[in-house]
Amino acid sequence: MAAGIKIIATVMSFLIVSISEVAPWFSSENIKNEVNSALEAISLESVFGFVSEGYMVDEETIASYEELVSSFRDSAEKFMNEEAVRKIIITDDEMLWPVGHKSEVVSGFPYYSNGGVHHGIDIFVTGLDGRNRDENGDSLSYGKPFRAAQSGVVVNVCNDNKWNTGFGNYCLIDHGDGTQTLYAHARTIYVSEGDTVSLGQTIGEIGDTGNTTAPHLHFEVRITDDGSCRRVDPMDYVSEPTV
């Protein structure tokens, strides 16, 4: 991925999905206004310029934290649309990383560390310090949103909290180009069979249903255009984590 594209992708994720984590880095009403005008102008460069300067937390920021977060979120939602996401990934025709929070792969494709076959990758949300639990030992993944890696049509959903061959609550999206993506172990799925979803659309919340030992997102890429249903390494298709 080109450096410029990567930077923009990072900034987008930064603004959109990690807002509650990064907001303490910003400070004061002036900065909030500056971000808002940058977002109004839909200028990725100006947003990056602002973010790259870095702002440290102060007491005023803490006091106005909630207001700041909601303001950022409102602006970011206005800013975040399919066209904007496509600008990030269109260059390399990649799928979007399905988790917007800072996250990492704990178990990769095609084997678990114990040698068992693994048809996808397991993604955990982590804090800025890289840990996947908070100071109370609670999972940072649980309840966090995940999103469609490409636009498509939802072809299969189970949202009944049952085992479902180990997937628990899951959904499968057909992207119309011979690829499908699957998202499993959800706390809940927001979409229904037959729904059209857009790139980057939030489609569920990470959970621990089915065969899991801790809340995480199991993500698969499947190839179907040759009549088979081959599971392939998602890392060959998806953008890298951008936060």
Ligand SMILES: [Zn+2]
């Ligand atoms: Zn898995």
